Amino acid sequence: MDLLKKSLSNAINNILRNKLINFLCLGIISFTLLTLGIFNYISYNLEIFTHNFSKNIEAIFYFKNDVKEKEIKAQISKIRKSLLVDEVIYKSRDEAETSFLSQFPELKYILTEFDKSPFPSSIEIKFKQEESNLTTKIISFIEDIEGSDIIESKQVNIDWAKKVLYIKKFISITGIFLSGILFFVSVFIIYNVIKLNIIYRKEEINILQLVGATDWYIKFPFIIEGALMGLLGGIIAGILLIILIKLIPSYSDFIINILKDIISLKKIPLKILIRLLFFGTIIGLISSLFSLKKFFKK
Amino acid sequence: MDLLKKSLSNAINNILRNKLINFLCLGIISFTLLTLGIFNYISYNLEIFTHNFSKNIEAIFYFKNDVKEKEIKAQISKIRKSLLVDEVIYKSRDEAETSFLSQFPELKYILTEFDKSPFPSSIEIKFKQEESNLTTKIISFIEDIEGSDIIESKQVNIDWAKKVLYIKKFISITGIFLSGILFFVSVFIIYNVIKLNIIYRKEEINILQLVGATDWYIKFPFIIEGALMGLLGGIIAGILLIILIKLIPSYSDFIINILKDIISLKKIPLKILIRLLFFGTIIGLISSLFSLKKFFKK
Amino acid sequence: MIGFYHVYKQYVKESYAIYDINLSIEKGEFYFLTGASGAGKTTLLKLIYKEELPTKGQILIDSVNINLIPRKKLYKLRRKIGIVFQDFKLLYNRTVYENIAIPLVVRGYRKSYIDKMVKNSLSLVGLNHRKNYITSHISGGEQQRVAIARAIAGNPIIIIADEPTGNLDTELSIEILKIFEKINNNGITVLIATHDNNLIRMFSKKTIELKQGKLISSPTKEKQQWIY
Amino acid sequence: MIGFYHVYKQYVKESYAIYDINLSIEKGEFYFLTGASGAGKTTLLKLIYKEELPTKGQILIDSVNINLIPRKKLYKLRRKIGIVFQDFKLLYNRTVYENIAIPLVVRGYRKSYIDKMVKNSLSLVGLNHRKNYITSHISGGEQQRVAIARAIAGNPIIIIADEPTGNLDTELSIEILKIFEKINNNGITVLIATHDNNLIRMFSKKTIELKQGKLISSPTKEKQQWIY
Numbered sequence A, B: 001m002d003l004l005k006k007s008l009s010n011a012i013n014n015i016l017r018n019k020l021i022n023f024l025c026l027g028i029i030s031f032t033l034l035t036l037g038i039f040n041y042i043s044y045n046l047e048i049f050t051h052n053f054s055k056n057i058e059a060i061f062y063f064k065n066d067v068k069e070k071e072i073k074a075q076i077s078k079i080r081k082s083l084l085v086d087e088v089i090y091k092s093r094d095e096a097e098t099s100f101l102s103q104f105p106e107l108k109y110i111l112t113e114f115d116k117s118p119f120p121s122s123i124e125i126k127f128k129q130e131e132s133n134l135t136t137k138i139i140s141f142i143e144d145i146e147g148s149d150i151i152e153s154k155q156v157n158i159d160w161a162k163k164v165l166y167i168k169k170f171i172s173i174t175g176i177f178l179s180g181i182l183f184f185v186s187v188f189i190i191y192n193v194i195k196l197n198i199i200y201r202k203e204e205i206n207i208l209q210l211v212g213a214t215d216w217y218i219k220f221p222f223i224i225e226g227a228l229m230g231l232l233g234g235i236i237a238g239i240l241l242i243i244l245i246k247l248i249p250s251y252s253d254f255i256i257n258i259l260k261d262i263i264s265l266k267k268i269p270l271k272i273l274i275r276l277l278f279f280g281t282i283i284g285l286i287s288s289l290f291s292l293k294k295f296f297k298k
Numbered sequence C, D: 001m002i003g004f005y006h007v008y009k010q011y012v013k014e015s016y017a018i019y020d021i022n023l024s025i026e027k028g029e030f031y032f033l034t035g036a037s038g039a040g041k042t043t044l045l046k047l048i049y050k051e052e053l054p055t056k057g058q059i060l061i062d063s064v065n066i067n068l069i070p071r072k073k074l075y076k077l078r079r080k081i082g083i084v085f086q087d088f089k090l091l092y093n094r095t096v097y098e099n100i101a102i103p104l105v106v107r108g109y110r111k112s113y114i115d116k117m118v119k120n121s122l123s124l125v126g127l128n129h130r131k132n133y134i135t136s137h138i139s140g141g142e143q144q145r146v147a148i149a150r151a152i153a154g155n156p157i158i159i160i161a162d163e164p165t166g167n168l169d170t171e172l173s174i175e176i177l178k179i180f181e182k183i184n185n186n187g188i189t190v191l192i193a194t195h196d197n198n199l200i201r202m203f204s205k206k207t208i209e210l211k212q213g214k215l216i217s218s219p220t221k222e223k224q225q226w227i228y
């Protein structure tokens, strides 16, 4: 406990002492975490999106003409039992005719030619929204009902739902993949920065070892420092993420339209590549001149 | 010259010696330059885009009914003199009738009712594509002709051109702005990294000064090093840019569609932010443990 | 206390820094280790605190074969030994106080106890007035005394000092050696590498002499030979 | 050659490391600078090669008031002076050869000339067999000799050495001082800070003694007083 307290204060002191290197490290960590965060954000919103989507799934099943009332009743009560279902509305053949007429009264003369309502009886199912993973379940539920031999046809906005599900799956898989890669990249980077810190303090570590410090005594501040840097990086990344996401939507249409126009072209002129090299060199030159200037001042 | 050669070899040696820090620095420079490069690329493509657009600008001017042949001839020869114009096609009233008939022979009976061709005479102007800044000039040129009192009306796809021009201007301005900021950011970063390098070699610099090295002798390797790093960064950024741009179009539709769906939502759940902090800390911990492990191995 | 049994040390091929050394250093005694520049004095000391491993042979300290100490337990060995390094090995950007406190801080002692011990060591080497100086801001001789104070501070049972008076004038050297003598009187084993023959003569202690890595005189030579 | 006129140096308030020093060091002579630890020897030397600036007073070297040298021209002063630092100031990750070559490389000499000069310096201090060793891999005394070889290599007109024998045994110390004597015989001014009274006695050269920053004996004291 005491060691933790001391290590924490040591770590903070060290971060403050080597401001420069830790500033760089923090920048890198923040950037990596920001990328991770953006990805997470996309995944999350897609989840909401697909969830919201299930809200809109309504299925209408039309029964075959020769189906008995009893069979229909049985089917309906079976459907009602499902936890997925919010509401089931049954429309008999006559009700279907009535509702048709209320919408198109001028077409009444057509219906007079039939002695029985020409519309099939139907049930309209509205699904609940609470459950997670709803869409997949709904899809299999609908396919289940469709298999029943009293159903003539169905009308459902399921294709879109399926597509979104596929996208979600795709995003999840690439997400896990990408997160994995990014995770290793950030570990690699922080690993190197902390190694740099260790090399920077090699002399000190050596002395500590020679006067009888345990390995853990020496390691602890570095570990705390690593964790602290990671935490700070996370905080910065979080703030950046919030800012980014609050900003983007205001420009979203503009950005998307431009992206669309530009992505379709794929010529990189040599000019740009040469300019990159030129700029790189110039930036390097200016920077080194500046940093030298400060060092060589009296 | 000899100093340059020595400094160059010194710089390369130093870059190789402090692999770690220079690796980090290079990464940062590359990233900065990549961003600059992407921006440059967008600007360039927009320019091509607007330029290609001017290729499609064709203006058709319809003359007033009572205009004399002589006046038309004068106008045409005046237009021909403009460097912007590639081709001018004059269609007299009779020619207009003939071309109409060749397209719609079954409407011949309508035309028999007129004793004179009911179509106005017209000129169609096609513009050249070589010149830069073409669109702006074409727009003012067209507006010029329209002002003439022998013109009845015009038909031209100029509105779109105007819109693109505005976008281009907007991009240029934000481009200069953004490039400026990025330029300073990269100078700041490289400045700090080279300062780090200087601090790292403070002892050596001090010794060199004490044994009588001139300031320039000491500074030169750093300057070369800065420039070399910038150049390398530029090369890496260039390669990345090429890869990126070759890759993006294959996924462009997919990316744009997803972007569109996602941008419209702007909820960041606390979950993601907490996850960022957690991940940051974990990454920091793992990394520091790893780097320590290597150092503390016998 | 310390035993060397046929110890060899090679840094590079074909050249021995230490060659077949048999040596027994007894508890509570005071030894000088002498020899020309490059004779192997520092190497011999480094073998004792296991900064270098012998190429061949066994080293026993406090009845423990240090070859067999795993690196996790190495700190136990190091806590027994107070070392004054030839190149001081101070943290030059810390204060004198902080430098001397390191061995104590590392052992996890209380602040008040550390304060007391540091003050003790500081007054032993006559540096009370430099306590809060940054170590890079004091003179070479003062730095050497800080190194000595740090070695004493940790309450070791062996003190090893590598040219502890190289940067000190004769009077101060004698004073410092008197301090080592005092420490030795408290039962602590002292081993001092030095090339200052005047000091060796003046203090007439047991002397171990090296020449090109070989032991050419040792107070316990007869005994050694008896062991083998 | 070197003149100090009412020179004061304060590192911290209320405490003088150098106090009102008037001194004249003549061309081609050999001087010892002595005094207890912390007396101000290193500080006095640092003032000569302008690593520290005097708080008050003027210092003339080779008829130039070094206070007036702009930092761009400082290298000209430094090239006149070969310095052996108390803490060596070697590049420990380079070879012995590279370390000694630095002052020559910096002056832009040809490779073959540098080779010759380094070989010369190395054999003067007896380290030819360590030429290609990494400097951290040689003994303390060997490092000190590398520092001496580097100071000689640059063909200076003044040699300043701060405790150049602190890590060397008596025989080697005498040998090294004989080298300095030989260099001095070629007309080069030599100024050696040391606390080794035996050496001072043995070589009986002009001696400057400091005590708590003040000059307490100087071979040219009468002359000095005459100037003012």
Ligand SMILES: Nc1ncnc2c1ncn2[C@@H]1O[C@H](COP(=O)(O)OP(=O)(O)OP(=O)(O)O)[C@@H](O)[C@H]1O
Pocket (backbone or CB within 6 Å): C136, C137, C138, C139, C140, C141, C142, C167, D011, D012, D017, D035, D036, D037, D038, D039, D040, D041, D042, D043, D044, D086, D195
């Ligand atoms: N950078 C500094 N800041 C503050 N005080 C300093 C600094 N350098 C030296 N001093 C002090 O000035 C005094 C003279 O130091 P100096 O190094 O000149 O002594 P010295 O004669 O060389 O001693 P030694 O023989 O121990 O090397 C000492 O008391 C020292 O503490």
Ligand SMILES: Nc1ncnc2c1ncn2[C@@H]1O[C@H](COP(=O)(O)OP(=O)(O)OP(=O)(O)O)[C@@H](O)[C@H]1O
Pocket (backbone or CB within 6 Å): C011, C012, C017, C035, C036, C037, C038, C039, C040, C041, C042, C043, C044, C086, C195, D136, D137, D138, D139, D140, D141, D142, D167
């Ligand atoms: N790390 C190393 N790699 C290679 N050779 C080494 C290493 N350390 C020491 N040596 C060599 O081993 C020999 C003995 O060195 P050591 O430092 O033990 O001598 P020393 O007696 O302490 O000399 P000094 O009085 O000069 O400090 C020397 O010749 C030295 O060059």
Ligand SMILES: [Mg+2]
Pocket (backbone or CB within 6 Å): C041, C042, C043, C086, C162, D139, D140, D141
């Ligand atoms: Mg040694």
Ligand SMILES: [Mg+2]
Pocket (backbone or CB within 6 Å): C139, C140, C141, D041, D042, D043, D086, D162
């Ligand atoms: Mg000194």
